[in-house]
Amino acid sequence: MNEFDQKQKIQDDIFLSVSICVLMIGLYITNIAPGLEAIIYLDSEQISTYCKWMILISLIVCVPAMLRRFTFRMLWICIGTALVYSINRLCFPAQQEIFGALAGSFVTTILPAVICFLAIRDYTRLIRYLIILSYVLSGITVFLLFTLGGALFGSRYSMGFSNMMIFPTELLLIHASLMEKKPSLKLIAYVLAAGDIICVGVYGSRGALAAIAVFFIFLLIKNRPKSMSAWVSRFSLILIMLIVAIFFDDIVYSLNLRLVRSGFHNRTLQLLIKDIGHDSGRYEKWKIILSEIASSPGKIRGICADRLILDGRSYTHNVILELAYSFGVVLSIPMILQIAYYTYYTVIAKWNSYTIILTLTMFSFLPLYLWSGTVWTSMYFWIWVFIFRRELLSDGPSSPVPLSKFITRFEK
Numbered sequence: 001m002n003e004f005d006q007k008q009k010i011q012d013d014i015f016l017s018v019s020i021c022v023l024m025i026g027l028y029i030t031n032i033a034p035g036l037e038a039i040i041y042l043d044s045e046q047i048s049t050y051c052k053w054m055i056l057i058s059l060i061v062c063v064p065a066m067l068r069r070f071t072f073r074m075l076w077i078c079i080g081t082a083l084v085y086s087i088n089r090l091c092f093p094a095q096q097e098i099f100g101a102l103a104g105s106f107v108t109t110i111l112p113a114v115i116c117f118l119a120i121r122d123y124t125r126l127i128r129y130l131i132i133l134s135y136v137l138s139g140i141t142v143f144l145l146f147t148l149g150g151a152l153f154g155s156r157y158s159m160g161f162s163n164m165m166i167f168p169t170e171l172l173l174i175h176a177s178l179m180e181k182k183p184s185l186k187l188i189a190y191v192l193a194a195g196d197i198i199c200v201g202v203y204g205s206r207g208a209l210a211a212i213a214v215f216f217i218f219l220l221i222k223n224r225p226k227s228m229s230a231w232v233s234r235f236s237l238i239l240i241m242l243i244v245a246i247f248f249d250d251i252v253y254s255l256n257l258r259l260v261r262s263g264f265h266n267r268t269l270q271l272l273i274k275d276i277g278h279d280s281g282r283y284e285k286w287k288i289i290l291s292e293i294a295s296s297p298g299k300i301r302g303i304c305a306d307r308l309i310l311d312g313r314s315y316t317h318n319v320i321l322e323l324a325y326s327f328g329v330v331l332s333i334p335m336i337l338q339i340a341y342y343t344y345y346t347v348i349a350k351w352n353s354y355t356i357i358l359t360l361t362m363f364s365f366l367p368l369y370l371w372s373g374t375v376w377t378s379m380y381f382w383i384w385v386f387i388f389r390r391e392l393l394s395d396g397p398s399s400p401v402p403l404s405k406f407i408t409r410f411e412k
Helices: 003-036 044-061 063-068 072-091 093-119 123-151 159-164 166-179 183-203 206-222 228-246 248-261 267-274 282-295 305-309 319-348 353-363 379-387 391-395 403-411
Strands: none
Touching: 003 044, 003 063, 003 093, 003 123, 003 159, 044 063, 044 093, 063 093, 072 093, 093 305, 093 379, 123 166, 123 183, 123 353, 159 166, 159 183, 159 206, 166 183, 166 206, 166 353, 183 206, 206 353, 282 305, 282 319, 305 319, 319 353, 319 379, 353 379
8 A cells, every 4th residue: 555545544444433422512512402492592403403504515525535435345335225125115105204303313314324334444543533522512501500500401301311421421430440540531531421310311311310320330341450459449439339239219319309409300210219110101002012023023114104003103212122123023033132242242352442332333222222222323232233244353453552642642
């Protein structure tokens, strides 16, 4: 490879990585804007439109890089998307209004994101950029928490905002526990991650909290301590978690009381106090879906069919039931087994730049989508599915350098 090609390769990776970061910023602004409407004059719908244009422009800039790295895998994804769209429209016209809206979101946001991730060659560079972005977004979020308090989102809670914060929170946790060597940056990362978790608990949903908790437990299990001080830290953390579990009711009640006095009206904490098992109607939805599957197990109903038998707007809130109802038991079993296969190899993979991205995208959706959400609007699900390549699990790019070293290089 000559010098020009090497420079072109680096430039393409930079453009693609920046475009992915712009996409994340756009999603963050779109989800935080509704929380600011009651405080400042702000039209969240207009802000969302601006963000879509910002994302579109960044993607247009990346088109030359995408074309230079276009592969048959990307071609088949585009062809497959077109075929699924056409078949669903022709065979299942009843749900076209709902399906059309989801298809539009998929084509304009999810599919370009998938192509960008597939086109990336230097995952180490992408992780560096995403780490810096996570510091910035988490810093802004914590700042808003302490300056606006309960006024942010008012008495509402935002599922979109809390789901959006899963990825940067988990990236900060993996950065602090696995990648960063500088104590000051490790501490900042842990503090910001803790601030994110508080924000998710205060403004968001239990599902997002559970997703972050599952990822944190995964890190504790996978990352074995290598020194006595690390073992002491691990033991102390487990002890703290046990104490919190034992006095959970008292801690939640006291925390909720303080938040109410400070102007917060926290739905999540109130549910944990009054009814920790509250399912927001999920059990009834699952009963309906399971009854329909049992009556016609082989029937293919099409994408978004679950919304027709619920209330027209709701969905199954479980990825396994959603696939089984949409495609029938026979067709859904291979899909579910494929997800299980990908999950297993993602969990046991050795750490490198590629597997860090793979792990983050998986844990940003999988725990959550067993309880909430739909795969048809999950950007992380489709990124994870399409970038999964078993040959890269052990032989992928080397582990990313600490952020402190990256900053030093950048300054030089």
